[in-house]
Amino acid sequence: MSTITETSPAAAETSAAPEQQWHRPTYWPFVLPALIVVLAVIVFPWLFTIWMSFNEWKVGSPTTFVGFANYLRLPNDPRFVEAVGHTIVYTALSVILPLIFGTLAAVVFHQRFAGRGFLRGVFIMPMMATPVAIALVWTMMFHPQLGVLNYLLSLVGLPPQLWVFNPATVIPSLVLVETWQWTPLVMLIVLGGLAAIPTEPYESAEIDGAGFWQMFRYITLPLIMPFLFIAGMIRMIDAVKSFDIIFAITQGGPGSASETINLYLYSVAFVYYDLGYGSAIAVVFFLLIVLLAAVLLYLRKRMLWTEIGGGA
Amino acid sequence: MSPRQLLGRIGLWFSVFIIVSPAILFFLWMISLSLKYEIDNAAYPPVFIPEQFAWKNYTDVLASNRFLTYFVNSLVVTGSATLLAMLVGVPAGYGIARMAAHKSAIVILIARITPGLSYLIPLFLLFQWLGLLGTLVPQIIIHLVVTVPIVIWIMIGYFETTPLELEEAARIDGATRWQVFRHVALPIARPGLAVAFILAVIFSWNNFVFGIVLAGRETRTLPVAVYNMISFDQLSWGPLAAAALLVTFPVLLLTVFAQRQIVAGLTAGAVKGG
Numbered sequence: 001m002s003t004i005t006e007t008s009p010a011a012a013e014t015s016a017a018p019e020q021q022w023h024r025p026t027y028w029p030f031v032l033p034a035l036i037v038v039l040a041v042i043v044f045p046w047l048f049t050i051w052m053s054f055n056e057w058k059v060g061s062p063t064t065f066v067g068f069a070n071y072l073r074l075p076n077d078p079r080f081v082e083a084v085g086h087t088i089v090y091t092a093l094s095v096i097l098p099l100i101f102g103t104l105a106a107v108v109f110h111q112r113f114a115g116r117g118f119l120r121g122v123f124i125m126p127m128m129a130t131p132v133a134i135a136l137v138w139t140m141m142f143h144p145q146l147g148v149l150n151y152l153l154s155l156v157g158l159p160p161q162l163w164v165f166n167p168a169t170v171i172p173s174l175v176l177v178e179t180w181q182w183t184p185l186v187m188l189i190v191l192g193g194l195a196a197i198p199t200e201p202y203e204s205a206e207i208d209g210a211g212f213w214q215m216f217r218y219i220t221l222p223l224i225m226p227f228l229f230i231a232g233m234i235r236m237i238d239a240v241k242s243f244d245i246i247f248a249i250t251q252g253g254p255g256s257a258s259e260t261i262n263l264y265l266y267s268v269a270f271v272y273y274d275l276g277y278g279s280a281i282a283v284v285f286f287l288l289i290v291l292l293a294a295v296l297l298y299l300r301k302r303m304l305w306t307e308i309g310g311g312a
Numbered sequence: 313m314s315p316r317q318l319l320g321r322i323g324l325w326f327s328v329f330i331i332v333s334p335a336i337l338f339f340l341w342m343i344s345l346s347l348k349y350e351i352d353n354a355a356y357p358p359v360f361i362p363e364q365f366a367w368k369n370y371t372d373v374l375a376s377n378r379f380l381t382y383f384v385n386s387l388v389v390t391g392s393a394t395l396l397a398m399l400v401g402v403p404a405g406y407g408i409a410r411m412a413a414h415k416s417a418i419v420i421l422i423a424r425i426t427p428g429l430s431y432l433i434p435l436f437l438l439f440q441w442l443g444l445l446g447t448l449v450p451q452i453i454i455h456l457v458v459t460v461p462i463v464i465w466i467m468i469g470y471f472e473t474t475p476l477e478l479e480e481a482a483r484i485d486g487a488t489r490w491q492v493f494r495h496v497a498l499p500i501a502r503p504g505l506a507v508a509f510i511l512a513v514i515f516s517w518n519n520f521v522f523g524i525v526l527a528g529r530e531t532r533t534l535p536v537a538v539y540n541m542i543s544f545d546q547l548s549w550g551p552l553a554a555a556a557l558l559v560t561f562p563v564l565l566l567t568v569f570a571q572r573q574i575v576a577g578l579t580a581g582a583v584k585g586g
Contacts, residue, residue: 026489027406027407027408027410027411027489028407029407029490030403030404030406030407030410030493031403031404031407031408031411031413031416033399033400033403033404034400034401034403034404034460034464035404036400037396037400037456037460038419038423038460041431041435041453041454041456041457041460042419042422042423042426042431042457042461043419044434045430045431045433045434045435046422046426046430048433048434048437049430049433049434052433052434104331105331108324108327108328108331109331111324113324113325113328117571117572118568119328119332120571120575121567121568121571122332122335122336122568123331123332123335124567124571124574124575125335125339125564125567125568126334126335126338128514128518128563128564128566128567128574129518129560129563129564129567130517130518130520130534130535130556130559130560130563131518131520131535132518132520132535132536132538132539132556132559133535133538133556133557133559133560134556134560136538136539136542136552136553136556137338137341137342137345137553137556139542140345140549140552140553141341145356146353146354146356146358148341148358151356151357151358180334180335180338184335185578188575188578188579189579191579192579237424237425241427241428243427243428243429243520243521244520244521247520247521247524248520248539248542262427262429265427265429265430266429266521269429269432269433270432270436270525275433275437278433279430279433282427282429282430282433283430285427285430286425286426286427286430289425289427290425293425
C-alpha cells in the first residue's frame with residue numbers, strides 16, 4: 001500500500017523531472033501483478049514449508065509443534081543418509097560427464113559445416129523432449145533380455161548387463177541417461193564461450209607450430225573456463241534435483257539403490273504423507289544445494305586468484 | 313582442396329556423425345519401437361525396420377478417448393500457465409529492467425534452485441483446504457512456478473538490451489508510461505516474447521512432478537498419463553512407444569523449427585523448469 005501512495009506524487013513530477021529521476025518508483029505497477037504471483041506461489045510455499053518443518057504433521061491427524069525434532073531425525077534416518085550418498089555420486093557423475101562431452105561437442109559445432117543449424121537442433125532434442133517419454137524408451141532399451149543396449153554390447157563382444165535392474169549398475173545407468181539428455185546444454189553454453197574467443201591467439205600459435213591438442217589445452221580451455229563454470233553450476237543444480245528420469249525408470253529401486261534425496265522426499269511427503277518431516281527434508285535439501293553452489297563459487301574465486309598469482 | 317584439408321573435412325564430418333548419432337539413433341529407435349507389432353519388438357536380434365508397420369499402435373492410442381481428455385488437459389494447463397505468466401511476467405521484466413532492480417532477480421534464482429517438490433507440500437495442503445483438488449486449477453497455478461520465472465528472466469534480459477532512445481522520444485511526445493510500454497517497448501521486444509513463450513510452453517508441457525501429486529484420474533496431463541500406462545501394460549511396447557512419441561512430438565517439432573529462439577533463450581538465461 002505504501003508504495004502506491006508514494007508513487008502518485010512522483011508520477012506527477014516526472015514530466016518535468018530529468019531523465020534520471022523519472023524511472024525508479026513509477027514502474028511498480030508493471031511489477032506488482034508478478035510480485036503477487038511470486039509471493040503466492042514461491043514465497044508463501046517457502047515460509048509455510050519452514051513453519052511446517054517444526055511441526056509433527058501427518059495428513060488426517062492434528063499438528064503439534066515439535067521444535068527441531070524433525071531435523072534431529074535426519075542424521076539417524078539410515079534411508080536419508082543413504083539417499084545423500086546416492087545423490088552425491090549421481091550428481092558428481094552427472095556434472096563431470098556432460099561437461100567433458102559437451103565441451104568436445106562444442107568444439108565440433110564451433111567449426112563451419114553444411115547443415116550445422118539443423119544438426120544443432122537435432123543435437124538439443126534430448127534435453128527438450130518430454131523426460132517421461134524419454135525415460136520410457138530408455139526403460140525398454142535397458143531391458144536385460146529384449147533391450148537393444150545388450151544387443152549393442154554383444155556386437156562389440158561385451159557380456160550382457162542388468163543395467164537398472166542391478167543395484168551395482170543402476171546409478172551409472174541412470175547417469176548415462178542424464179548425460180545423454182543434458183550434454184547439449186553444456187554444449188550450448190560452451191559454444192557461446194567459444195564464439196567470444198578472438199582468432200589471433202590461434203593464428204600466432206599456428207605460426208609457432210602448435211598442434212590441435214596444444215591449442216585446445218593452452219588457449220581454448222583457459223578462455224572457456226568461466227563458461228565451463230557456469231555450465232557446471234547449472235548442471236549441478238539440475239542433477240541434484242533430478243527427479244523425472246529416476247522416478248520413471250526405477251522409482252528409486254531396485255530396493256533403494258537409486259533413491260536420491262529428491263525421491264526420498266517424494267516418498268516421505270506423498271507416499272507416507274509425513275508432511276512435517278518431508279518439509280524438514282525439503283529445507284535441508286535446499287540448504288545443501290545452496291551450500292554446494294557457494295562452494296563452487298568459492299573454488300572459482302580461488303582458481304582465478306591462483307591463475308593470476310601463478311601467471312600460468 | 314589439398315589432401316590435408318580433405319583429411320580435416322573427413323575428420324570433421326566423422327566427429328559430427330559421432331556427436332549427433334546418440335540423439336538421432338535414440339529417436340529413430342523410438343519411432344521403430346512405436347511402429348512394430350509385439351512379435352517384432354520381442355525379436356532377438358532386434359528388428360530395426362519391420363516388414364509390416366503397426367500403424368495400429370498410433371490409431372489405438374489416438375482412438376481412446378482418455379488420450380484425448382489428457383491431451384486437452386495438457387493443452388489447458390500449459391496454455392493457461394503460459395498465458396498467465398506472459399501477462400504478469402512481461403510487464404514485470406520490463407519494470408525490473410527499467411528500474412534496474414537487479415536484486416529482485418534473486419527471487420528468480422531461488423525459484424530456479426528450489427526443488428519442485430518443496431512447492432508441492434504447502435500448495436497441496438492449500439488446494440486440499442480450498443477443495444480444488446478434483447479440478448485443473450491446482451495444476452495451472454503450480455505450473456506458474458515453472459513459467460513465471462522463465463518469462464521474467466528472459467524478458468529482463470531482452471528489455472535491458474532494447475534501446476531507450478525511442479521510449480524517451482515517445483515520452484517527450486506525451487505518451488504515458490503504459491503507452492510507451494504497449495506501443496514502443498513491446499513491439500521491439502517481440503523476438504524476446506517468442507523466446508519466453510516457447511520455453512515456457514516446453515517446460516510446462518514436459519512437467520511431470522506436479523502432475524503425479526496433484527492430478528486425479530480425470531485431470532492427468534499427458535506426461536502423467538504416459539507414466540501411468542507403464543505400470544499397466546509393461547509388456548506392450550509398441551503402443552507405449554507410440555504414446556510416448558505423441559506426447560513429446562509437439563515439443564520436438566518446436567525444437568527443430570524454433571531452435572534459434574530456444575538456443576538464444578537457453579544460453580541467455582540458462583533456465584529450466586522444475
